Amino acid sequence: MAYSDKVVDHYENPRNVGTLDKNSGDVGTGLVGAPACGDVMKLQIKVGAGGLIEDAKFKTFGCGSAIASSSLATEWIKGKTLDEAASIRNTEIAQHLSLPPVKIHCSVLAEDAIKAAVADYRAKQPKTSQAAE
Amino acid sequence: MPEGSAIERNDTGYPIYLDYQATTPTDPRVVEAMLPYFTERFGNPHSRNHRYGWEAEDAVETARAQVASIIGADPKEVIFTSGATESNNLALKGVAHFHRDKKRHIVTVVTEHKCVLDSCRYLEEEGFRVTYLPVQQNGLLDLDQLRAAIEDDTVIVSVMAVNNEIGVIQPLAEIGKICRERGTYFHTDAAQAVGKIPLDVNAMNIDLLSISGHKIYGPKGIGALYVRRKPRVRLQPLITGGGQERGLRSGTLPTPLCVGLGEACAIAEREMAGEAARLEALRARFYEQITARLPEVYLNGDTTHRIPGNLNLSFAYVEGEGLMMGIKGLSVSSGSACTSASLEPSYVLRALGVEEEMAHTSLRIGLGRYTTEAEVDAAVEQIAANVSKLRAMSPLWEMVQEGVDLRSIQWAAH
Numbered sequence A: 001m002a003y004s005d006k007v008v009d010h011y012e013n014p015r016n017v018g019t020l021d022k023n024s025g026d027v028g029t030g031l032v033g034a035p036a037c038g039d040v041m042k043l044q045i046k047v048g049a050g051g052l053i054e055d056a057k058f059k060t061f062g063c064g065s066a067i068a069s070s071s072l073a074t075e076w077i078k079g080k081t082l083d084e085a086a087s088i089r090n091t092e093i094a095q096h097l098s099l100p101p102v103k104i105h106c107s108v109l110a111e112d113a114i115k116a117a118v119a120d121y122r123a124k125q126p127k128t129s130q131a132a133e
Numbered sequence B: 001m002p003e004g005s006a007i008e009r010n011d012t013g014y015p016i017y018l019d020y021q022a023t024t025p026t027d028p029r030v031v032e033a034m035l036p037y038f039t040e041r042f043g044n045p046h047s048r049n050h051r052y053g054w055e056a057e058d059a060v061e062t063a064r065a066q067v068a069s070i071i072g073a074d075p076k077e078v079i080f081t082s083g084a085t086e087s088n089n090l091a092l093k094g095v096a097h098f099h100r101d102k103k104r105h106i107v108t109v110v111t112e113h114k115c116v117l118d119s120c121r122y123l124e125e126e127g128f129r130v131t132y133l134p135v136q137q138n139g140l141l142d143l144d145q146l147r148a149a150i151e152d153d154t155v156i157v158s159v160m161a162v163n164n165e166i167g168v169i170q171p172l173a174e175i176g177k178i179c180r181e182r183g184t185y186f187h188t189d190a191a192q193a194v195g196k197i198p199l200d201v202n203a204m205n206i207d208l209l210s211i212s213g214h215k216i217y218g219p220k221g222i223g224a225l226y227v228r229r230k231p232r233v234r235l236q237p238l239i240t241g242g243g244q245e246r247g248l249r250s251g252t253l254p255t256p257l258c259v260g261l262g263e264a265c266a267i268a269e270r271e272m273a274g275e276a277a278r279l280e281a282l283r284a285r286f287y288e289q290i291t292a293r294l295p296e297v298y299l300n301g302d303t304t305h306r307i308p309g310n311l312n313l314s315f316a317y318v319e320g321e322g323l324m325m326g327i328k329g330l331s332v333s334s335g336s337a338c339t340s341a342s343l344e345p346s347y348v349l350r351a352l353g354v355e356e357e358m359a360h361t362s363l364r365i366g367l368g369r370y371t372t373e374a375e376v377d378a379a380v381e382q383i384a385a386n387v388s389k390l391r392a393m394s395p396l397w398e399m400v401q402e403g404v405d406l407r408s409i410q411w412a413a414h
């Protein structure tokens, strides 16, 4: 399989690999995929006082396209609001990385991982502050 | 190192070739033997009237004897085909069709090559019953299960000699004995076994045996089927016409390819013992180094009953396709394919009971005639570096380091 230059770049120089403290109140964690399917993505966000995502980290078990999709996702969501991040579509990721049809689901996984991280963060917030948002 | 091993690869910019179970380069000595039969000795081996034909016929018969010799057969029992795929098709469909009125049952194994499994599926559609035996965790057939599976109307038992993914060697002599006692034919797909392990169709009671040229440093597009004459195995041809090859495979024989297969067998027979010892040492070097560098590397398939040139390793928590992308300097094969990409992970590994997540982390490393120590060392280096890098970015590796039992997690299988 020939990979696009952008996939190769993210694979060889992945952005934002790492881990944030999942127990911290300002961190949301998304864990999607399944080992038995050959792909697992963990994506984490750290949300600043202004409601913007100030840091994002990922770890991925999967093919090069899955690694590239999650790396790109962390790049894109930094500095965004939760709503902006959650509105990123897998098609944008797939298009940016020029993923072939069989690799579209790798980008779907990245979209799911962002949404899961946002949902986890939101679930952690006390009801009042969520209402105040 | 065997003579004629002057195939240079590393200074060409090509990756190091470690995929000898997929195919092998044609040995230069084989090419040499073939060349005259493309040009000056171009005759039709079936032309009985002139020198061109006689020369070609002699060459084909010499080749047939060379093929027969490596499996302890009589040359009259060897039929040339286009490869092991055709040989397997002919053995299974040919025998089943010939005996279809009396016998309607076939026994084979789930880890067989696709061409055997597909021939069986085809016969099932024609109304034959097929038993697909499971294998044990080491990839080997359980002989008691085989005994129990054979029925009164079992026409043929087909069990591969050596598996192409995990390199394990099935107990051929024991299987042959059981089949002979029960009065059923024993066919073995020996594409990965010829020239790698000693084979003797008589000592092993093998009735039909498939050979492929390009797995044994011969050319692609040629193979052979051994068909026992005493007691005679009857089968119906797939390809009819001029009646060549005892009527079992019509068509003008490709003289240069036959010569190539013969020469490849002759070389393999002469050099098998030395080559096996050399590959055994290389494989041990590979395995010892890689397991010294990396924890949690698992060998798939039996440790002792396997050909020397094969290693099938699972690098836990690192997905195979992702790993392949990193080891650009190596040509290996991965048993992994993401389920979502609608490609299944290796059915062979799954048949061993290898957990799906581990099947996704496997590489097949095939060593062969031209593999050097330096190549092994370079391969170990590249694999170890990339596995380490990918584990550092694997969420599974991280969880396991934290003491999380991956099975305790509710994964959303998709």
Ligand SMILES: Cc1ncc(COP(=O)(O)O)c(C=O)c1O
Pocket: B021, B022, B082, B083, B084, B085, B086, B113, B115, B160, B162, B163, B164, B189, B191, B192, B211, B212, B213, B214, B222, B223
């Ligand atoms: C075990 C086994 N059987 C059959 C085949 C098919 O052989 P051929 O390529 O000669 O048709 C192969 C090669 O892929 C093989 O490994």
Ligand code: FES
Pocket: A038, A039, A062, A063, A064, A065, A066, A102, A103, A105, A106, B338, B339, B340, B341
């Ligand atoms: S994660 Fe399935 S092929 Fe990429």
